[in-house]
Structures are given as C-alpha cells and as structure tokens.
Amino acid sequence: FDFTLMVVGEAGLGKSTLINSLFLMDLYEERKQPSVDERVHRTVYIEKKTMEIEEKGVRLRLTVVDTPGFGDALNSDDSWRAIEKYIDEQFNQFFRDESGLNRKNIVDNRVHCCLYFIPPWGHGLRQLDIEFMRRLHKKVNIVPVIAKADTLSPKEAAELKKIIMKELESHEIRVYQLPECDEDEDEELKTTDRDLKESIPFAVVSSCQVVEVGGRKVRGRIYPWGVVEVENPKHSDFLKLRTFLIRIIMGLFSSHMQDLKEVTRDVHYENYRAEYIQT
Amino acid sequence: FDFTLMVVGEAGLGKSTLINSLFLMDLYEERKQPSVDERVHRTVYIEKKTMEIEEKGVRLRLTVVDTPGFGDALNSDDSWRAIEKYIDEQFNQFFRDESGLNRKNIVDNRVHCCLYFIPPWGHGLRQLDIEFMRRLHKKVNIVPVIAKADTLSPKEAAELKKIIMKELESHEIRVYQLPECDEDEDEELKTTDRDLKESIPFAVVSSCQVVEVGGRKVRGRIYPWGVVEVENPKHSDFLKLRTFLIRIIMGLFSSHMQDLKEVTRDVHYENYRAEYIQT
Ligand SMILES: Nc1nc2c(ncn2[C@@H]2O[C@H](COP(=O)(O)OP(=O)(O)O)[C@@H](O)[C@H]2O)c(=O)[nH]1
Numbered sequence: 001f002d003f004t005l006m007v008v009g010e011a012g013l014g015k016s017t018l019i020n021s022l023f024l025m026d027l028y029e030e031r032k033q034p035s036v037d038e039r040v041h042r043t044v045y046i047e048k049k050t051m052e053i054e055e056k057g058v059r060l061r062l063t064v065v066d067t068p069g070f071g072d073a074l075n076s077d078d079s080w081r082a083i084e085k086y087i088d089e090q091f092n093q094f095f096r097d098e099s100g101l102n103r104k105n106i107v108d109n110r111v112h113c114c115l116y117f118i119p120p121w122g123h124g125l126r127q128l129d130i131e132f133m134r135r136l137h138k139k140v141n142i143v144p145v146i147a148k149a150d151t152l153s154p155k156e157a158a159e160l161k162k163i164i165m166k167e168l169e170s171h172e173i174r175v176y177q178l179p180e181c182d183e184d185e186d187e188e189l190k191t192t193d194r195d196l197k198e199s200i201p202f203a204v205v206s207s208c209q210v211v212e213v214g215g216r217k218v219r220g221r222i223y224p225w226g227v228v229e230v231e232n233p234k235h236s237d238f239l240k241l242r243t244f245l246i247r248i249i250m251g252l253f254s255s256h257m258q259d260l261k262e263v264t265r266d267v268h269y270e271n272y273r274a275e276y277i278q279t
Numbered sequence: 280f281d282f283t284l285m286v287v288g289e290a291g292l293g294k295s296t297l298i299n300s301l302f303l304m305d306l307y308e309e310r311k312q313p314s315v316d317e318r319v320h321r322t323v324y325i326e327k328k329t330m331e332i333e334e335k336g337v338r339l340r341l342t343v344v345d346t347p348g349f350g351d352a353l354n355s356d357d358s359w360r361a362i363e364k365y366i367d368e369q370f371n372q373f374f375r376d377e378s379g380l381n382r383k384n385i386v387d388n389r390v391h392c393c394l395y396f397i398p399p400w401g402h403g404l405r406q407l408d409i410e411f412m413r414r415l416h417k418k419v420n421i422v423p424v425i426a427k428a429d430t431l432s433p434k435e436a437a438e439l440k441k442i443i444m445k446e447l448e449s450h451e452i453r454v455y456q457l458p459e460c461d462e463d464e465d466e467e468l469k470t471t472d473r474d475l476k477e478s479i480p481f482a483v484v485s486s487c488q489v490v491e492v493g494g495r496k497v498r499g500r501i502y503p504w505g506v507v508e509v510e511n512p513k514h515s516d517f518l519k520l521r522t523f524l525i526r527i528i529m530g531l532f533s534s535h536m537q538d539l540k541e542v543t544r545d546v547h548y549e550n551y552r553a554e555y556i557q558t
C-alpha cells in the first residue's frame with residue numbers, strides 16, 4: 001500500500017526535522033548544507049526517499065518527496081512549475097499503468113498529500129505561498145503547516161491561523177479536509193475530527209533532540225528560558241498533525257478509501273484530464 | 280545633529296518592534312497590516328519618520344527610514360534598486376547643499392547606518408540577502424541583525440553567526456565595524472568593543488510587552504514554556520545592538536566623528552562621485 005507525502009517549503013523551516021520526528025525515522029541524516037552559491041544556481045528539483053513503515057498494524061511504503069530549492073532563487077516565480085510537472089507525471093504514469101495490462105501490480109506514486117510550510121514571520125501568507133497553493137490545490141491535497149511555531153506566542157499563533165484561513169478563503173484555495181464523519185461514529189471521534197479541522201494550519205514545533213522533563217523523556221528544544229515540548233499540545237500542534245496524517249493514511253486504507261481514491265481519481269483526474277484534453 | 284537609520288527586511292521580522300524598543304518610542308503605533316494582495320502590487324517604497332530624542336545628553340534628530348515591500352514580491356530581484364536610489368539621492372542632496380551657499384544649516388539626510396534583518400530560519404544567507412548587501416555595502420554602513428532570535432538555541436545562534444560571517448567574507452561584503460579603540464582607552468571599553476565586534480550579526484529578540492520576572496518589570500515575550508527577557512544577554516543581543524548603535528551615534532558626535540564623517544565622506548563620496556562621474 002503506497003502513500004506519497006510531498007514536503008514543500010524554503011530551506012531551514014524544519015521540514016526534515018518534522019519528517020524525521022513524525023515517523024521516528026532518520027530519513028534525513030546529517031545533511032551537508034549547500035552554500036548559498038550552490039543553492040542559488042539550482043532551480044527547484046525533486047528528491048524522493050522511500051521506506052517501509054508500519055502504522056497501526058498497516059504496512060505501508062511511505063515515499064517522501066522533498067523539493068529543495070523552493071523559493072530560494074531571487075526569482076521564485078517558477079518555484080511551483082517543477083513541482084506541478086512532477087505531480088502531473090505521476091498522474092500520467094498511474095493513468096497509463098491503470099489502463100495497462102499489469103493492473104494488479106501497479107505502484108501508486110501519485111502524491112497523496114502535500115505539506116506546505118509557511119514561515120511564521122510574516123503577517124500572513126506571502127505571494128509565493130498564495131501562488132503555489134492556488135496553482136496546485138486542485139492537483140494535490142494540501143495541508144498547510146506553520147513552521148517553527150515556537151516563534152509565536154499562543155495568541156500570535158491563533159491570530160496568524162485566522163489570517164491565513166481568511167486569505168486562503170479569499171483566494172478560493174481548498175486545503176485538505178478530513179472527510180465528514182459518518183453519523184454512527186462515536187462522539188469522541190467526531191470531536192477529535194472537529195478539533196483537528198479547527199487547528200488548520202497546524203502550528204508545529206519539531207525536534208530530534210530528546211530532553212528530560214519532569215522525569216519523562218520527551219522530544220523538545222532547550223532554550224535558556226525554558227523547554228519546548230514537541231508533543232505537548234499546549235506547546236505545539238505536532239501531535240495533531242500526526243493524528244491528522246494517520247487519519248489520512250487510515251482513511252486511504254479503510255472505508256474512507258472510497259473518499260480519497262474516488263475524489264482523488266474523479267476530481268483530480270477530471271481536472272487533470274480536462275486540462276490534459278484542453279492542452 | 281542628524282542621524283538617519285535605515286531598516287531593511289521582509290515584513291514580519293520584528294523591525295518595528297525592535298525600533299520601538301531601541302529608542303523606547305512608539306514610532307510605529309498599531310499599524311493596520313496590508314493584506315497580501317495590497318502588499319503584492321507594490322514594489323519597495325521608502326517611508327520616513329523623524330523624531331527628536333536625547334541619548335546620553337546629546338540631542339539628536341533621529342530619522343528612521345523604513346522599506347516596506349522589501350523582498351515581498353515574487354520577483355525580488357529589484358528590491359535593492361529603490362533603496363539604492365534613495366541613498367544616492369540623499370548623498371546627491373547633501374553634495375549639493377555642501378557646495379552651496381547655505382552650508383551652516385544643511386540638514387544631513389544621508390543614511391548613516393542600515394540595519395539589515397536576516398530571517399533566522401535558513402541555513403545561512405539567502406540570495407536576496409547577498410544581493411542587497413553586495414550592492415549596498417559600499418554606499419551605506421550595514422549592520423546585519425538576525426531577527427527573531429528566540430527561534431534559535433544558543434548553539435544554533437552561534438552556528439548561524441559563523442556561517443553568515445563566512446558567507447559575507449566570501450562575497451567580500453564589508454559590514455560596519457566600530458573604529459579601533461585608541462591605545463589609551465581603558466581596558467573595559469576595549470573589551471566591550473571587542474565583545475561587540477564578535478557578536479555581529481546581532482541575534483536580537485525584541486518586545487513591546489512588559490512582563491514581570493523575579494519581581495522586576497522587564498520587556499519580554501511570554502511563552503507557555505518560559506519568558507524570553509529582551510534585555511538579558513543570555514537570551515538576546517538586544518542590549519549589545521543598542522550599545523553598538525549608541526557607540527555609532529556617539530562616535531559620530533565626538534572624536535570618532537572624524538572616522539565616520541571622513542570615511543563616509545571620503546570613501547562613500549569617492550565611490551559615489553567616481554560612479555557618478557563615470558555614469
Ligand atoms: N525554533 C525551531 N527550530 C527548529 C524547529 N524544527 C527544526 N528546527 C531547527 O531548524 C534548523 C533547520 O532544520 P531542518 O529540518 O534542517 O530544515 P529544512 O531545511 O527545512 O529541512 C535546525 O537547526 C533545526 O534544529 C522548530 O520547530 N522550531
């Protein structure tokens with residue numbers, strides 16, 4: 001069972017730290033950071049890493065698609081093009097495989113979900129963010145994430161989320177929503193789901209360091225003024241994001257598989273085929 | 280006695296908060312933040328605010344030049360042009376005034392110092408940063424500042440400073456250095472000066488909020504995991520930056536006035552006139 005997660009955002013926003021902590025993997029070991037000059041002469045390129053993981057008894061082949069170079073160049077107008085091209089190619093490939101003879105063994109490399117990292121500095125979304133999401137929200141499920149949220153006090157985080165959601169709405173950008181709960185689902189699940197929906201965009205703090213807090217070993221960041229606990233819901237939406245992604249994965253696997261596979265297939269294919277036929 | 284400080288950096292990096300706390304002024308009251316669309320259709324423009332302040336018995340007319348729109352557009356290639364144009368115009372004006380008849384009353388609007396805000400999230404400088412500083416370090420004294428440094432642990436801050444200084448060096452970008460201390464200056468001043476030089480770029484945290492810590496009222500940011508004290512040297516280089524700027528201002532005013540006025544006049548004028556005569 002294939003699940004492909006794409007990660008988009010500028011260098012240094014904590015993307016690899018987040019991916020490593022989400023799946024407790026060292027998908028990214030100590031990478032040597034390219035210097036500014038090296039970084040600059042490259043445009044966006046695609047980097048894939050695949051691993052087998054087991055989540056709640058489900059074995060899945062997780063592919064993480066990284067997009068180094070995003071937003072790095074002085075002219076970031078085209079940052080989204082290389083990414084759109086990659087997404088289209090995967091759809092194309094799947095399209096061909098699906099209508100081919102070897103349907104039983106196709107590998108599904110389509111991008112199921114894209115984590116888009118928003119820097120917590122600005123007063124809302126930047127043109128780069130709007131441009132990317134506007135162009136790709138119909139082709140891939142976007143989950144916006146506020147990076148390095150330990151820069152924001154709880155009040156600032158709440159305010160930034162409001163501003164971002166308003167700006168997304170005014171540009172008619174659809175972000176990934178969990179499918180509606182069935183009426184017969186238990187109350188707790190419904191409340192958690194509603195909770196998750198209201199926390200978007202997730203304000204995340206991540207860390208690969210283990211620290212000791214009150215006798216427990218937790219992941220966190222140590223500052224001279226205190227310790228940020230990654231898995232403490234008062235400090236970070238990390239656990240919420242993790243639950244959200246697991247829901248997405250489970251959903252793909254169980255009765256929700258209809259929703260995503262059908263929606264993905266119908267809506268995205270329709271959009272894709274419509275555009276494909278037009279061009 | 281005129282002193283003009285220019286502030287350059289993207290929106291949301293805490294520039295107005297820093298300026299307000301540096302001079303304990305409300306130079307920027309609650310500004311209504313323009314929406315992404317408003318921000319985007321503007322290129323960089325210059326906004327000046329002037330006020331009279333008294334620092335260590337010296338009355339000075341401080342002008343803060345702000346540069347909204349910097350780095351905001353998708354194509355940030357020209358962010359530096361409007362700023363260079365402004366700097367040139369002030370030199371030009373001063374040039375004319377100085378050779379004019381009314382020398383006694385000229386207003387010196389030349390930009391004496393430029394605080395350049397570097398976001399703390401990358402792995403070093405971005406192309407935008409290099410481009411700006413490379414083009415303008417000969418025309419104005421640049422003081423690089425790492426914004427919102429409460430994102431960085433002490434170790435990360437030290438590492439980022441090292442990387443930045445190395446990248447500046449490799450691009451031959453000269454940042455403002457305090458003039459060498461005279462041999463007969465007392466030891467304490469020499470040590471402080473050396474301390475300041477080694478702290479560049481200053482990793483700053485600023486705040487307009489007053490919080491109570493250990494019975495004292497200090498400026499700080501309250502997080503669920505602790506309180507960042509703006510004036511605590513273990514938490515932020517705020518005081519170092521303030522001391523540095525005061526040194527610059529005092530230097531302009533006293534025996535160091537030779538250094539900056541002459542250097543500014545000779546070096547910058549030479550560069551400026553040389554270019555001016557060539558074009
Ligand atoms: N303040 C803060 N720093 C973080 C966080 N996550 C990662 N970092 C730090 O940011 C730096 C860059 O992280 P990295 O994961 O390499 O970023 P990437 O370039 O986006 O993959 C590292 O020094 C991390 O320790 C976070 O949630 N908050």
Ligand SMILES: Nc1nc2c(ncn2[C@@H]2O[C@H](COP(=O)(O)OP(=O)(O)O)[C@@H](O)[C@H]2O)c(=O)[nH]1
Nearest residue numbers: 151290291292293294295296427429483484485
């Ligand atoms: N984490 C952190 N936030 C800050 C700091 N300084 C200012 N802020 C916050 O960043 C936001 C934008 O600050 P502002 O001064 O308006 O930024 P400007 O657009 O660059 O002038 C406000 O919510 C401030 O409270 C800082 O040093 N650290």
